[in-house]
Amino acid sequence: MSDQNNETMPIDPNVDPYGYLGMVRNSNGSITRLQEPLVPVDTSNDLSHLVVTKDISINSSKNTWARIILPRELLHSTTNTPKLPLVIYFHGGGFIVATVDTPVFQGLYASIASEIPAIVVSIEYRQAPEHRLPAAYDDCMEALHWIKNKPDELLSNHADFSKCFLMGTSAGGNVVYHVGLRASESWDNLKPLEIKGLILNQPFFGGNERTQSEVRLANDKMLPPIISDIMWDLGLPEGVDRDHEYSNPMVGIKSNPNLFDQVKVLGWKMLVTGCDGDPLIDRQVDLVRVLKELGVQVEGSFTQGAYHGSEVVDPLKAKEFSLLVKELISRL
Numbered sequence: 001m002s003d004q005n006n007e008t009m010p011i012d013p014n015v016d017p018y019g020y021l022g023m024v025r026n027s028n029g030s031i032t033r034l035q036e037p038l039v040p041v042d043t044s045n046d047l048s049h050l051v052v053t054k055d056i057s058i059n060s061s062k063n064t065w066a067r068i069i070l071p072r073e074l075l076h077s078t079t080n081t082p083k084l085p086l087v088i089y090f091h092g093g094g095f096i097v098a099t100v101d102t103p104v105f106q107g108l109y110a111s112i113a114s115e116i117p118a119i120v121v122s123i124e125y126r127q128a129p130e131h132r133l134p135a136a137y138d139d140c141m142e143a144l145h146w147i148k149n150k151p152d153e154l155l156s157n158h159a160d161f162s163k164c165f166l167m168g169t170s171a172g173g174n175v176v177y178h179v180g181l182r183a184s185e186s187w188d189n190l191k192p193l194e195i196k197g198l199i200l201n202q203p204f205f206g207g208n209e210r211t212q213s214e215v216r217l218a219n220d221k222m223l224p225p226i227i228s229d230i231m232w233d234l235g236l237p238e239g240v241d242r243d244h245e246y247s248n249p250m251v252g253i254k255s256n257p258n259l260f261d262q263v264k265v266l267g268w269k270m271l272v273t274g275c276d277g278d279p280l281i282d283r284q285v286d287l288v289r290v291l292k293e294l295g296v297q298v299e300g301s302f303t304q305g306a307y308h309g310s311e312v313v314d315p316l317k318a319k320e321f322s323l324l325v326k327e328l329i330s331r332l
Contacts, residue, residue: 012221013220013224013226013227014219014221014224014226017227017230018031018230020227021037021097021230022035022036022037022097023097030129031096031234036097036098036102037098045107045315045316046107047107048110049072050072050113050114051069051071051109051113051114052069052070052072052074053067053069053109054067054068054152054154055068058123058124058139058142058143059142062126062139063124063126064124064125064126064139064142065124066100066123066124066147067101067109068119068120068121068155069110069112069121069122070084070119070158071113071114071117074158082160083159084116084117084119084158084159084160085116085118085119085160085164085329086118086119086121086147086155086159086160086164086193087112087113087118087119087121087164087165087167088121088123088144088147088167089109089112089120089122089167089172090123090125090140090168090171090172090173090175090179091105091122091123091168091169091171091172092168092169092170092171092172092204092309093170093171094171094204094228095127095128095133095136095171095231095234095235096128096129096230096234096235097127100122100123100124104312105122107315107318108169108311108312108318108321108322111315111318111319111322112167112322112325115319115322115326116322119154119155119158121143121147121155123140123143125139125140125175126139128234128235129235132237132238133235133246134178134237136171137178137179137182141183144179144183144190144193145189145190147193148190148192148193161193161194162192162194163196164193164194164195164196165195165197165198165199165325165329166179166180166183166197167198168200168201168203169201169309169312170202170204170223170309171204171235172201173200173201173202173203173204174204174205174246176198176203177198177200177203178246180263180268181259181263184260184268187266195266195268196268196269196329197268197269197270197329197332198263198269198270198271199273200272200284201273201311201321202275202278202280202308202309202310202311203274203280203287204228204231204280205248205249205287206228206232206242206283207242207243207247207248208241208242208243210225211279212282213278213280213283214228214279214280217277217279218279220277220279222308223278223279223280223309228280229242232247249287250286253290257294260291260295263296264296269297269299269328269332270291270299271298271299271300271301271324271325272284272288272298272299272300272301273301273303274300274303275302275304275306275307275310276303276304276305276306277304277305277307277310278306278307278308279308284302285300
């Protein structure tokens with residue numbers, strides 16, 4: 001992680017982990033949210049003028065909703081432009097913090113929409129511990145059916161439903177993994193939505209035993225293991241540990257070697273990204289290795305010199321990631 005990033009983080013997560021997350025832990029085990037965690041937003045390369053956004057309710061009883069982000073030039077074009085790929089995005093936050101509306105995510109949305117270009121739909125799902133997993137997975141599956149059944153006119157007019165990609169950062173990458181598996185088993189019920197690929201950007205996974213990268217980066221200033229532990233403690237179902245299949249994909253794969261058979265039949269491509277400054281990188285690299293052994297069409301893109309969440313914090317990293325995704329989409 002860069003020195004600049006270390007200097008801009010207001011609270012050391014290793015000293016005050018709950019304060020870092022904007023909450024306090026009560027004596028009965030519940031939490032009280034004080035504020036959204038403070039992550040600096042780099043506005044030096046603001047792309048908001050390149051996109052148009054629209055917020056739409058999905059399920060008012062759950063307070064789930066979506067933000068549609070599309071290139072502004074689409075609405076001002078005087079010609080019949082081709083429909084654009086549809087990227088359904090799931091945000092990060094360890095299942096316990098952040099929303100679609102969190103300021104630091106907006107630059108990444110705009111980068112994806114303008115660089116690829118694509119129509120982005122970012123999904124708001126319920127947070128833990130008030131709604132523990134699998135609530136987030138359930139909400140995001142519901143969102144896929146909402147897009148299929150009740151598409152907004154912006155999606156009907158401009159999104160190519162036959163070229164859909166599920167994408168997520170951090171916890172959102174974990175959502176892509178699990179929702180992708182669910183979707184592969186019910187792909188026929190999702191038509192005309194046709195998923196072509198799963199994009200896991202620095203996916204959030206865990207396990208009881210520390211990996212080498214987690215030990216090496218134990219004092220990381222962005223996502224040290226102590227923060228991941230709290231997130232899993234609050235996010236997983238009551239009474240389970242970090243070797244549950246929701247957090248540790250190796251558990252699910254080991255118990256069901258045929259888990260990805262339908263993904264392979266459908267020919268879906270997978271992209272997993274990470275960096276050596278992220279404590280989670282060993283888990284991400286292992287996942288790519290195991291998926292390749294299973295015969296899944298998966299690519300790993302692992303870089304040096306960055307940190308967990310760099311694509312949502314650093315506009316240059318956001319552009320690099322968007323161009324990587326653009327290259328993948330252009331091949332499908």
